[in-house]
Amino acid sequence: MPIRAEQPDLQGPMDNLELIMGSSALFYALFDEGELIHALLRKITDAIERYMDMWLEAFPENRGLASYFTQVERGAIAIRDDSAMNLSPEMFEEYIAPYDGRLLKKYGGIVHFCGRGDHFIDQLGALDGLAGVNMSQPHLNDMDRVLSATVDRG
Secondary structure, eight states: OOOOOOOOOOOOHHHHHHHHHOHHHHHHHHHHOHHHHHHHHHHHHHHHHHHHHHHHHHOGGGGSEEEETTEEEESSEEEEOGGGGGSOHHHIIIIIHHHHHHHHHHHOEEEEEOSOOTTTHHHHHTSTTEEEEEESOGGGSOHHHHHHHTGGGO
């Protein structure tokens, strides 16, 4: 009987960048150093992609279901976007969607966020490869909007 190994918590590109830079420095740089932020997000996304390729080579049974924190979700990757709740929908579109989108398109999977995300849910729900949204505090969100952008889109 195979043993299901849980995907390591890789966070997501933007969450990793916030951990590296710190919140204040990151949020200023989003306005003042856009090209630098994109370059760093590309590097982080490259690193996550290389890790996921090695992970799936070692655990090929995880291609269809991501297992993390005792939950099982469709797709191979679980991306964390807690940093996104602090960004506008326009900033999500510019700084998060291209990198999360690249990972989701390649691996398929889900995006998790804590807090409020209904302000960027339309952009998130449009990403190719998104199989689900895992949110920890639905009471902070307009759930009609969340469901419209996710479940109603299939």
